[in-house]
Amino acid sequence: MAFDVIALGQSPVADEGSGYADLGDFTDDFYHLACPNCAVDVTIAIGDHGRYSAIRDWNLGDVDRRGLRSASSEELSGAGRWMHETAVRDGHEALADGIAHLFGRAECPHCASVFNIADEYTSAGFVRELRRRFDA
DSSP states (O other): OTHHHHHTTTTOOOOOSSSSSTOOOSSEEEEEEEEEETTTTEEEEETTTEEEEEEEETTTEEEEEOOBBBOOOOOOHHHHHHHHHHHHTTTTTHHHHHHHHTTTTEEEEOOOOOHHHHHOOOOOOOHHHHHHHHHH
16 A cells, blocks of 8 residues: 555655655555544545545445545645655656545545545554554
8 A cells, every 4th residue: 555654654765766655555555444533434536436435334435425625736735745745756647646635634525524535544543553562
């Protein structure tokens, strides 16, 4: 997944030096996290099928879709800004667009709370890693 490197707190620097070779291509990326307000499971989709948050239903698929709010280049900071600028510089528009959405905001389809996708995904990865370490 595109965000696994960042979620683990590592640098996304790749062997080629481009910095984004470890990212997915955002053609069919899905991220699963809990809404920080109501704790319902939310699916974040960034790819050819759309850029949205939704509730995933086993029988119905992604229901109650809400469009993602991408971060503008001015709103990006830190690793997100660096990855976005690198993708733009190297002519990878689809990758730059995916990064802008990944570091943007989503609306919970259940409670309508708006949250930062990258922050919640990073928090979820950190909690999973802590649980893994303490359960070992």
